[in-house]
Amino acid sequence: MFAAENGLKGDPRLQAISEAIRVVPHFPKPGIMFQDITTLLLDHKAFKHTVDIFVDRYRDMDISVVAGVEARGFMFGPSIALAIGAKFVPLRKPRKLPGEVISEAYELEYGTDCLEMHVGAVQPGERALIIDDLIATGGTLSAAITLLGTVQA
Numbered sequence: 001m002f003a004a005e006n007g008l009k010g011d012p013r014l015q016a017i018s019e020a021i022r023v024v025p026h027f028p029k030p031g032i033m034f035q036d037i038t039t040l041l042l043d044h045k046a047f048k049h050t051v052d053i054f055v056d057r058y059r060d061m062d063i064s065v066v067a068g069v070e071a072r073g074f075m076f077g078p079s080i081a082l083a084i085g086a087k088f089v090p091l092r093k094p095r096k097l098p099g100e101v102i103s104e105a106y107e108l109e110y111g112t113d114c115l116e117m118h119v120g121a122v123q124p125g126e127r128a129l130i131i132d133d134l135i136a137t138g139g140t141l142s143a144a145i146t147l148l149g150t151v152q153a
Contacts, residue, residue: 072133
């Protein structure tokens, strides 16, 4: 579905990317088929294909900020930001950033968590692209959107 909806159907890069991602059954719990992207990072061609697909999609969208959600958003976000001429802003877990931060709490399946970013890292009116590794419940993505919205990005 993703490939067809995004004009990538038949794109040979997708097969290389898919083959580079290790699937780990029953991790972190029974019934989950975990897509381990760390193996993708070992294959420089597949990693580049992944970044290039994002760059092709977002290059001409006037994005000035790529916000990467800890931790796997840090793996792809800086490369995408550099390629599209945007700055990279890390969205981190609590107490990981020095200095003044703004925060957004969100619900997890079994508790709560929080994302933080530096005050002043994103200015009002900037267009942001959020990079994360997956969407399970949408809580982290929602928190990232809300956090960026607090500074009117």
